[in-house]
Amino acid sequence: xxxxxxxxxxEAVREAxxxxxxxxxxxxxxxxxxxxxxxxxxxxLGLLDEFGDDRIRNTPLAESGFTGAGIGAALxxxxxxxxxxxxxxxxxxxxxxxxxxxxxxxxxxxxxxVPLVIRMATGAxxxxxxxxxxxxxxxxxxxxxxxxxxxxxxxxxxxxxWTALQxxxxxxxxxxATLYNEEGDVPEDEDLAVDLDRAAIxxxxxxxxxxTYSANLKKALAATDELAGEGIxxxxxxxxxxxPLDDQTIMTSIAKTxxxxxxxxxWRSGSLAAEISARIQEQxxxxxxxxxxxxxxxEVPIPYPQHLEQAAIPQPHAIAAAVRKTLRR
Amino acid sequence: xxxxxMPSLGADMDAGTLVEWYRKPGxxxxxxxxxxxxxxxxGAIEIEVFNDGTLDRIExxxxxxxxxxxxxxxxxxxxEAASTALEPAAAAAxxxxxxxxxxxxxxxxxxxxxxxxxxxxxAKVTPVARRRAAEAGIDLAAVAAGPxxxxxxxxxxxxxxxxxxxGAPAAAPRRIGIDLGEMRKAIAAAMSRSHxxxxxxxxSQTIDVTPLxxxxxxxxxxxxxxSRLLYAAPxxxxxxxxxxxxxxxxGHFVDDAFVPAGAVHLxxxxxxxxxxxxxxxxxxxxxxxxxxxxxxxxxxxxxARSGRLRSSELTDATATLSNLGEGTSDAIMPLIYPxxxxxxxCGAAALRPWVADGVLAVRRVITVTVAGDHRVxxxxxxxxxxxxxxxxxxxPEAL
Amino acid sequence: xxxxxxxxxxxxTFFSVAPDLEGEPVEPEETFxxxxxxxxxxxxxxxxxxxxxxxxxxxxxxxxSLQTPNGAVAYLRARWDKAV
Numbered sequence: 001x002x003x004x005x006x007x008x009x010x011e012a013v014r015e016a017x018x019x020x021x022x023x024x025x026x027x028x029x030x031x032x033x034x035x036x037x038x039x040x041x042x043x044x045l046g047l048l049d050e051f052g053d054d055r056i057r058n059t060p061l062a063e064s065g066f067t068g069a070g071i072g073a074a075l076x077x078x079x080x081x082x083x084x085x086x087x088x089x090x091x092x093x094x095x096x097x098x099x100x101x102x103x104x105x106x107x108x109x110x111x112x113x114v115p116l117v118i119r120m121a122t123g124a125x126x127x128x129x130x131x132x133x134x135x136x137x138x139x140x141x142x143x144x145x146x147x148x149x150x151x152x153x154x155x156x157x158x159x160x161x162w163t164a165l166q167x168x169x170x171x172x173x174x175x176x177a178t179l180y181n182e183e184g185d186v187p188e189d190e191d192l193a194v195d196l197d198r199a200a201i202x203x204x205x206x207x208x209x210x211x212t213y214s215a216n217l218k219k220a221l222a223a224t225d226e227l228a229g230e231g232i233x234x235x236x237x238x239x240x241x242x243x244p245l246d247d248q249t250i251m252t253s254i255a256k257t258x259x260x261x262x263x264x265x266x267w268r269s270g271s272l273a274a275e276i277s278a279r280i281q282e283q284x285x286x287x288x289x290x291x292x293x294x295x296x297x298x299e300v301p302i303p304y305p306q307h308l309e310q311a312a313i314p315q316p317h318a319i320a321a322a323v324r325k326t327l328r329r
Numbered sequence: 330x331x332x333x334x335m336p337s338l339g340a341d342m343d344a345g346t347l348v349e350w351y352r353k354p355g356x357x358x359x360x361x362x363x364x365x366x367x368x369x370x371x372g373a374i375e376i377e378v379f380n381d382g383t384l385d386r387i388e389x390x391x392x393x394x395x396x397x398x399x400x401x402x403x404x405x406x407x408x409e410a411a412s413t414a415l416e417p418a419a420a421a422a423x424x425x426x427x428x429x430x431x432x433x434x435x436x437x438x439x440x441x442x443x444x445x446x447x448x449x450x451x452a453k454v455t456p457v458a459r460r461r462a463a464e465a466g467i468d469l470a471a472v473a474a475g476p477x478x479x480x481x482x483x484x485x486x487x488x489x490x491x492x493x494x495x496g497a498p499a500a501a502p503r504r505i506g507i508d509l510g511e512m513r514k515a516i517a518a519a520m521s522r523s524h525x526x527x528x529x530x531x532x533s534q535t536i537d538v539t540p541l542x543x544x545x546x547x548x549x550x551x552x553x554x555x556s557r558l559l560y561a562a563p564x565x566x567x568x569x570x571x572x573x574x575x576x577x578x579x580g581h582f583v584d585d586a587f588v589p590a591g592a593v594h595l596x597x598x599x600x601x602x603x604x605x606x607x608x609x610x611x612x613x614x615x616x617x618x619x620x621x622x623x624x625x626x627x628x629x630x631x632x633a634r635s636g637r638l639r640s641s642e643l644t645d646a647t648a649t650l651s652n653l654g655e656g657t658s659d660a661i662m663p664l665i666y667p668x669x670x671x672x673x674x675c676g677a678a679a680l681r682p683w684v685a686d687g688v689l690a691v692r693r694v695i696t697v698t699v700a701g702d703h704r705v706x707x708x709x710x711x712x713x714x715x716x717x718x719x720x721x722x723x724x725p726e727a728l
Numbered sequence: 729x730x731x732x733x734x735x736x737x738x739x740x741t742f743f744s745v746a747p748d749l750e751g752e753p754v755e756p757e758e759t760f761x762x763x764x765x766x767x768x769x770x771x772x773x774x775x776x777x778x779x780x781x782x783x784x785x786x787x788x789x790x791x792x793s794l795q796t797p798n799g800a801v802a803y804l805r806a807r808w809d810k811a812v
Contacts, residue, residue, distance in 0.1 A: 289455045289482040554779040
């Protein structure tokens with residue numbers, strides 16, 4: 001067993017891109033300002049010099065156009081990685097993603113597949129206001145034909161890209177914008193690829209199960225630190241894959257804890273949290289000792305002022321309060 | 330994975346209470362095995378399984394009343410891997426606190442408390458608390474709620490610790506039986522539906538059964554008491570043979586279409602003391618010997634009376650026989666039990682003046698009435714059936 | 729064997745074939761059919777049971793003698809005396 005080294009989430013994404021570009025010459029990166037500027041979040045900084053402008057391609061500000069070009073390249077045998085600056089802008093490419101990428105395998109009777117990877121930054125917390133801060137992961141997780149993953153840790157950010165590129169179907173990787181500066185450990189192994197199928201238990205406990213994903217894992221961990229001081233040990237599940245969902249890990253945990261709190265930065269109505277809550281009540285109803293609690297964003301466009309922005313999104317104290325509520329304390 | 334669901338045991342059933350599991354997860358099951366006991370308006374019914382495999386997981390614990398169609402358990406098909414969700418002991422899944430499936434189940438003899446004590450009211454009881462209380466035989470009415478008025482797992486566990494030494498559940502043992510009030514509701518619902526939806530016709534014929542009675546008397550004189558025949562046995566056999574030749578009277582009307590039945594599973598209307606009625610099916614009567622018909626009736630009717638029928642007996646009947654032969658009434662005009670399409674009623678076998686071979690004689694006769702469903706057949710079918718039945722009953726030795 | 733013993737045998741046998749009637753009051757002179765609403769199947773099972781417990785072969789033509797509890801006791805007594 002080799003050791004670990006400590007890098008940032010941004011460096012992990014960059015290393016993963018570099019590894020993919022090196023290992024497979026069908027791989028290329030395409031997006032707004034991914035070249036000389038290095039991408040809006042500097043994930044591809046330096047890659048233009050290493051791999052040249054054939055493989056690190058700047059695009060016009062036209063999400064539908066370059067996402068469609070990515071689909072075409074994938075159909076033509078390439079392994080494109082399309083970077084979309086934020087999830088808000090991905091809405092301009094929804095027609096390509098939902099109507100084309102997700103459907104072509106089905107509509108061609110399995111004759112064509114779209115091995116495309118789309119990366120996008122999501123989420124609030126950087127005072128980028130309603131134009132850049134929404135959490136629409138649940139929208140993508142609604143669509144059959146897509147696989148949607150959300151690396152919450154540096155190791156997952158490092159490992160998920162290569163696995164995603166091996167998938168014959170489109171994979172959307174959701175990178176929360178507040179994570180890029182986070183530091184974390186990655187193994188020093190050669191092969192860092194990770195699975196995309198299973199949720200991970202990030203902390204074990206028996207008082208309640210907190211189900212979350214992406215940057216809210218940090219907040220859930222902070223909440224459980226607070227609760228541990230009161231003798232309440234929670235289990236934290238990091239979903240990792242938002243579509244398909246790993247029901248089994250969730251239900252097994254609830255069979256142990258009998259309580260569930262779902263933390264989702266999306267708006268509550270019609271959210272991924274709503275879907276998970278429904279599944280818990282379908283599959284683990286007789287295990288429940290309390291109603292399922294949800295901690296979601298307030299149903300407003302994400303505000304610009306910092307105090308309002310922070311008030312609008314899940315926070316550790318709200319998560320801890322929800323856990324206490326399931327414990328009837 | 331096969332989902333084993335709460336069966337619908339008749340047109341009128343919408344829910345049932347799981348009383349007992351006869352098998353536990355990991356046990357092999359095969360087609361026809363009785364694996365559970367379910368309490369319904371028709372008494373406690375033994376539920377059969379229709380697949381071969383391994384019982385994988387029990388989804389509904391004893392004491393729970395669930396709607397028809399609810400998954401009661403999953404059954405693994407041969408070669409299929411065990412599931413691990415919610416079944417921590419079956420795999421390495423890390424969930425040590427949940428009672429493993431090998432934990433002692435409620436004893437078979439200790440029935441759960443009556444559903445009425447638990448389903449009524451608006452007590453706030455969490456699902457897992459309800460389940461755990463049922464498993465431990467704790468009466469929820471006796472469990473003190475928490476300060477917020479909710480009975481949760483903690484309150485049930487506290488109640489269990491307070492009375493730990495009794496091995497048997499605290500609830501009073503309950504006599505499995507039939508609630509005649511409930512059964513009357515079920516009969517009313519089924520017959521109202523029949524009367525409303527089925528365009529009935531009735532055709533009657535009086536049949537000379539003297540040869541049958543003479544033959545039976547001679548036959549029974551030869552037989553030891555345990556193998557004697559009752560009049561109902563040859564009657565049922567003859568009806569089954571006649572039904573086999575009249576397919577329009579034998580089957581089910583489902584989704585606006587008639588589905589003829591290949592076999593003849595004869596429902597035998599059985600009056601219960603105190604005023605209930607149930608018509609369990611004797612299977613493939615047309616293929617059975619008279620002795621087998623007799624043995625089948627002898628086994629089934631007492632079970633109907635004591636409320637111990639099997640699910641297939643409640644669901645499989647393809648036509649019903651309603652026999653008033655024991656009383657003094659001349660004839661009956663029965664109503665069809667949906668989704669069947671015919672019922673055959675018999676009056677008492679009585680001595681009457683009768684013309685045979687041009688001479689007036691005293692003969693023993695019965696009046697048989699066929700109620701048929703005009704969506705499927707006409708009086709002509711019933712008439713053909715009765716003619717055939719008459720002929721069969723004239724030669725009982727051939728049955 | 730006293731008549732009380734025979735009555736006990738008769739009624740124990742009867743209730744074993746119709747357990748749902750266990751505990752009902754018994755009218756010794758009333759027919760089983762009337763007081764317990766039994767049918768020919770129950771009656772046949774009763775005869776089979778009686779035949780088993782007593783070891784007597786009971787022909788169908790004797791059934792009319794066995795219609796009431798007292799009748800059944802008298803019948804068994806008569807058969808018993810004849811055997812001894």
